[in-house]
Amino acid sequence: MNQLDKIFKHKLEHYHADFHDDAWNKIEARLPKAKKSNRFFWPILSLVLVLLVAGRSAFYFNDSEVQTGKNNSTSKPDILAQTTSDNIKSELTAQTIFDIAHTENVLSPQINCTAKNGWNMHASTKSETTSLDIENEDQHEHMGYNVSLQTVALNHRVSFEIEAIDNVPLNTFSNSPSNKLKFVTAIGGKEPVAKACPFVLNARDKSMDVYYSSDFICKSILGPESLNSYKGIRNETELPMYSFSAGFRFGYNLSYRWNLHTGLNYSQINEKFRYIDPESNSTRVITIKDYIYDNGRIIDSIVTEKTVIVPGTTIHTVYNKIRTIDIPILARYTLMANRHMSLSAVSGVFINVASYQKGMILSHVDNKPVDVLQENTDGNIMYKTNVGISLYGGLSMAYHLSGNTDFLLEPHYRWQTESMTHESYPLDQKINTFGLTIGLRYKF
């Protein structure tokens, strides 16, 4: 290096030059789209839905939470409705416990009530209007209450009113300041509650579900640290897309709360493979025609072809698909149920029958795009044709549309137990899914 070289190097090596203000915008426009923070969209949406439905369920269950006591009948009465006070809802049941004993004649039930402060009420309603005995633990008193009982045979609802006379306050039974309380309740096993409710005897014990699930992909690629950069570029180039599952399953009611389901499930995981190859060459064939002149006139022509390599950029965009067919074997345990809906926990396994992949990924050898069906050195393709067993867990909410049909809403998580890739491929890949299933259940 001579003196002139040193001067140039010294002055220019760390020199900063101005660049165009718009340079970054132009670069940004050419970069792969930045990942948007929609990663948590489906989990959050599903969580909100679960909370909404769970909240609604809790409302139903709390609303009908009435303890039942002794029962002198073969059929246990269902107490379904609540109390109104002068047509205004009051919260009696939290403190006032009713026991409506079912008699041979549903139109003449006995009513026992334990009030919040230890008072007991007994009313044998042989007629439409009867007097009410009120007593507490220490003393037995007949107090001035009138009970009027009305029954509606059509849907087995019973309403009765307690009306205070002689200025006896009704706050023995409730916090309501009113002097007239109206109770509406329903008794009898013949209430047309939905058959899926496991607390109703003689429930139908077989069912058939047809369902569709929107799936959110949680992809896991594991391997040695030396391949971290390769893992990174795979995650960058393989973008999750809308995925789904669909299928059907038969259900059998094993016992009071336990159900067993099995059937056939099809899942399709979609991804978009997008890779920009900045240094790719394309081959062009140029046709050259040379004319031969003689005295200014064309007398012949020679056509030759020349192949030239044109350097440039190639964008590979391929829609990858991973399809699996599985047999689910699931157990369902009913946590809560009422006449409107039921809530169950579902868990079990998905046994893979077949798995098929299509598309492109970057090769771990040279980071160039390759077909996923391309064989490795050991003769295997990258992905297995059977991905083994997946574990499944979820919450299943069944809304009773009619006596034998339910609408299903089932948020779930499915976790692969083994890698989808062959051992010859250096990374272990699992695709777990979080999904929200909707479907219909028919009971027969």
Place this chain on the structure above:
Amino acid sequence: MSPLIVNGRTEKEIIKACLQGDRQAQRDIFHMYAGKMMAVCLRYSRHRLEAEDILQDAFVKVFTHLHEFENFGSFEGWVRKIIVNTAIRNNQKKSFIQEEIGLEHVKEESVGPEVFSTLSEEELIKLISALPEGYKMVFNLFAIEGYSHKEIGELLNIEESTSRSQLMKARRMLQEKVNELYTIAV
């Protein structure tokens, strides 16, 4: 010298964020090195517009190939290498029009090399930019980037002897340009 911490993040953290597609981190990396790399691009190009194109092409490569960067090396060195390679490739694309300059008319040195020290960086870059493509490449790679003739030969797909010859011619041409400037100034 680039700052070690930008927007509260070290260079290593910014690079990690870039790998995760963080656009702000990519912007930070660009602004950390764009000025210095633009100066490199100017030396390899004929005019500013061409330099801007090289800068953009090179930074797109930097971000799309960032996963290939090994953390134990200098990130600036890695970026600079991509800039130089992009500039060479850009030159090869248009090199179907080869410029050949005879040296018969080149005058003998009449001013000492210390005259170059009096020139500004912009003037030095203009002198280099005005060189024929082949001379410019070899002079930049040898004198400023520190490549050997063997490496230059492999990079430009030319013989080592050609690289030596072109370096010599580039130096003479630069000398001639300075002589002209000096003569005018005097």
